[in-house]
Structures are given as structure tokens and as C-alpha cells.
Amino acid sequence: MDIGVPKEIKPQEGRVALMPADVARLVEKGHRVRIESTAGVASGASDQDYEAIGAEIVTMAEKLFKASQMIAKVKEIMPEEYGFLRPGQIIYSNLHTALNRDLTDQLLAGQVNSISAEDTHEDGSPNCPLAGEIGAFEGVRLCMAPHGGTGRHFMAHFGAPPLKALVIGLGAVGQGALRTLLRLGCSVTGFDIVARARKTSALTWASCDYRSAPVAEISGQLSHADLIVNCVLWPKHRSDHLISRGMLKSLKPTAAIVDISCDTAGAIETCRPTTWADPVYDVDGIRHFCVDNIPGAVPATASAGYSQAILPFITRIADHGLVAACKAEPWLAKGLTTHNGTLILPETARLQDRPFTPAEPYLDTL
Numbered sequence: 574m575d576i577g578v579p580k581e582i583k584p585q586e587g588r589v590a591l592m593p594a595d596v597a598r599l600v601e602k603g604h605r606v607r608i609e610s611t612a613g614v615a616s617g618a619s620d621q622d623y624e625a626i627g628a629e630i631v632t633m634a635e636k637l638f639k640a641s642q643m644i645a646k647v648k649e650i651m652p653e654e655y656g657f658l659r660p661g662q663i664i665y666s667n668l669h670t671a672l673n674r675d676l677t678d679q680l681l682a683g684q685v686n687s688i689s690a691e692d693t694h695e696d697g698s699p700n701c702p703l704a705g706e707i708g709a710f711e712g713v714r715l716c717m718a719p720h721g722g723t724g725r726h727f728m729a730h731f732g733a734p735p736l737k738a739l740v741i742g743l744g745a746v747g748q749g750a751l752r753t754l755l756r757l758g759c760s761v762t763g764f765d766i767v768a769r770a771r772k773t774s775a776l777t778w779a780s781c782d783y784r785s786a787p788v789a790e791i792s793g794q795l796s797h798a799d800l801i802v803n804c805v806l807w808p809k810h811r812s813d814h815l816i817s818r819g820m821l822k823s824l825k826p827t828a829a830i831v832d833i834s835c836d837t838a839g840a841i842e843t844c845r846p847t848t849w850a851d852p853v854y855d856v857d858g859i860r861h862f863c864v865d866n867i868p869g870a871v872p873a874t875a876s877a878g879y880s881q882a883i884l885p886f887i888t889r890i891a892d893h894g895l896v897a898a899c900k901a902e903p904w905l906a907k908g909l910t911t912h913n914g915t916l917i918l919p920e921t922a923r924l925q926d927r928p929f930t931p932a933e934p935y936l937d938t939l
């Protein structure tokens with residue numbers, strides 16, 4: 574199969590979908606892989622590295638899209654790329670179509686066969702732990718006085734207590750946040766609705782200044798916090814919040830919120846996604862950091878994890894075609910988003926109030 578890997582054009586996004594070692598596996602199986610020139614540079618992979626293992630370097634994105642039966646990407650298709658899509662082409666990327674009606678329209682009208690990579694990870698996305706680790710690291714930075722923070726050091730010194738952080742949601746991202754905060758020496762309270770998640774975290778971090786608590790305790794803890802890190806997977810249809818705008822009044826005026834989940838008006842009412850180019854904004858004097866592609870800050874590490882995670886599915890599709898691959902791999906089918914003009918992904922259909930056919934019955938008809 575002809576596989577294309579374009580250079581990401583989202584601002585401050587340096588990741589690349591396939592690293593040279595993984596491209597080599599595809600080339601060895603007889604597939605032709607084209608890489609857009611400099612696509613891997615920010616991840617530590619030069620054009621020469623790709624050429625050395627048998628990939629072809631293409632200088633223009635349009636040419637690469639035209640020549641490729643399947644495109645492997647990291648971020649959503651940007652409006653500048655819409656014109657490059659063609660009927661029957663397979664797009665494998667983190668598409669996040671649910672809140673992107675425009676992109677969904679393009680994929681459906683253009684008869685593009687798309688897979689949302691973010692829905693295909695059986696063991697969690699490889700970049701989630703990185704998002705938690707880096708998001709918490711940025712939160713610690715925001716606590717320093719020159720950045721407008723409470724001026725509390727992350728370590729306890731001279732009898733002064735360490736930075737106090739609340740981490741909400743103890744899944745893959747939340748564990749990443751705990752790793753950064755607790756290894757730096759912060760005092761952390763972690764919240765989750767699931768008792769098992771609270772118990773596991775308490776056991777894992779028993780030797781640190783860590784306590785798990787039920788979600789009902791969040792409001793009572795706000796006034797003690799220097800930093801709040803939200804890592805909850807919030808259903809996109811919910812209109813209530815864990816921290817409402819009114820509750821910001823309970824925070825110290827120099828406290829900071831890092832919302833890694835970054836759902837617009839999600840678990841934190843005042844959250845809206847931001848970019849690395851302009852990561853922080855104020856609401857009622859409280860700074861919010863809500864960058865929606867946090868792992869993009871560490872492409873040299875993040876690309877390796879993403880590339881390894883998607884290689885088995887990319888190989889299966891390239892070897893057997895998209896339909897056969899989805900029939901054989903239930904986790905791949907979970908990411909099937911559009912196929913021949915039909916919408917498959919339930920969450921996108923529900924949020925956009927569109928008709929859809931779920932993957933299983935749809936695949937049975939093919």
C-alpha cells in the first residue's frame with residue numbers, strides 16, 4: 574500500500590506519526606512509505622534517516638496526499654489540508670471529530686475513510702502519561718511568583734510546607750501528574766469517582782505526601798490549594814461541572830488551574846482549549862493553562878510512543894485493507910469514524926445530532 578506521513582501543521586506541533594524504525598517495518602513488508610520533507614526533524618528524525626531505511630521524501634503536502642492510499646497523522650486534518658483529501662483515502666489520526674462539525678462534513682462529503690486513533694488504544698493512549706507529567710510540570714512553574722503564582726516551592730524547606738496540589742481524575746493522565754508532582758516533593762490530594770482508582774493511587778504513592786479523597790471533598794479543599802490539575806475524562810454531553818465559575822472565589826487569588834482534559838466548559842466550567850503559542854488566560858483573576866496538545870512539547874519522546882502504538886494497526890490495514898483489518902481488530906473498529914460517506918463514531922453522531930451506523934452492524938454489511 575502507498576502510505577504517506579505528512580508534516581504536522583498545527584501550531585507548535587512537532588510530532589510525526591511514524592518514526593524511521595517503524596517505517597522500516599512497513600518497507601520490509603513491501604509497502605511504499607512517503608514522508609513529507611522535515612516531518613520528523615523536531616522528533617529527532619532527519620529526511621536522511623527515513624531515506625536510509627527506504628522511505629521516499631516528498632517536498633509538498635499536496636503531492637504526498639495525492640500519492641497516498643493511507644495517510645498516518647498525529648493531529649486532526651486542518652482546513653488547509655481539506656483540499657488534499659480524496660474519496661476512498663484512509664486517514665488514520667487523532668481526529669477528535671465530536672466537537673469539529675466542519676471536519677466531519679469534509680470526511681463525509683469527501684467519502685474519506687477515517688479512523689480516530691484516540692479511540693483505538695486498548696491500554697490507553699501512549700501520550701496520556703506524558704500529558705499528565707508535562708501539564709503538572711507547567712502547573713508547578715505557574716506557582717512561582719514571577720509567573721503570578723503563590724510563590725510556594727515544590728519542596729518543603731525551612732519548616733515551610735511544599736506546594737499543595739489537587740489532582741482530579743486518577744487515570745493515565747492523572748497518574749502522570751502525580752509522578753511529576755510527588756517526585757518533586759509536592760503535597761497532593763487526588764480525587765476520583767472510582768474507589769479502586771483512589772485505593773490504587775494511595776498504595777502506589779504511600780511513601781509520598783499523598784492522600785486520596787472522594788470527589789465530594791473537592792470544594793472544601795480549594796482554599797488550601799496552590800495548584801489544581803484536572804485530568805477527568807468528562808462526557809462531552811454533560812453540562813454540569815466539578816468546579817463552577819462561582820467556586821473560583823474559594824481559591825487563593827494567585828492559585829493556578831491546569832486543565833489537561835481541556836473540555837470547553839467541562840469538569841471545570843471556565844476551561845477552553847489553548848495552544849502552546851498562547852497557553853494561559855485569566856478568569857476572575859485565576860490563571861488557566863489548557864493546552865490541548867501538551868505532548869507536542871516533547872516530540873522526540875511522544876512521537877516514539879505514538880509511532881509504536883499505531884504501527885500494528887497501520888500494518889494490518891496496509892496488509893489486508895481497512896474493512897478486513899477492522900473486522901479482525903475490535904479496537905481498530907472502535908476508531909472507525911467515517912466510511913464511504915457513512916458516519917460510524919457514536920460520540921460524534923450524538924454530539925452533532927446526526928444519523929449513524931455503529932461499527933459492528935456496519936462492518937457486517939460489507
Ligand SMILES: NC(=O)c1ccc[n+]([C@@H]2O[C@H](COP(=O)([O-])OP(=O)(O)OC[C@H]3O[C@@H](n4cnc5c(N)ncnc54)[C@H](O)[C@@H]3O)[C@@H](O)[C@H]2O)c1
Nearest residue numbers: 701704742743744745746765766805806833834865866867
Ligand atoms: N491536553 C492534552 O494534551 C491531553 C493529552 C492526553 C489526554 N488528554 C485528556 O485527558 C483526559 C483524561 O485522560 P485519561 O487517559 O487519563 O483518561 P482515563 O479514563 O484513564 O482517566 C480518567 C479518570 O477520571 C475519572 N473520572 C471520571 N469522571 C469523574 C468525575 N466525575 N469525578 C472524578 N473523577 C472522574 C475516572 O474514574 C478515571 O480514573 C481526557 O479528557 C483526555 O482527552 C489531554
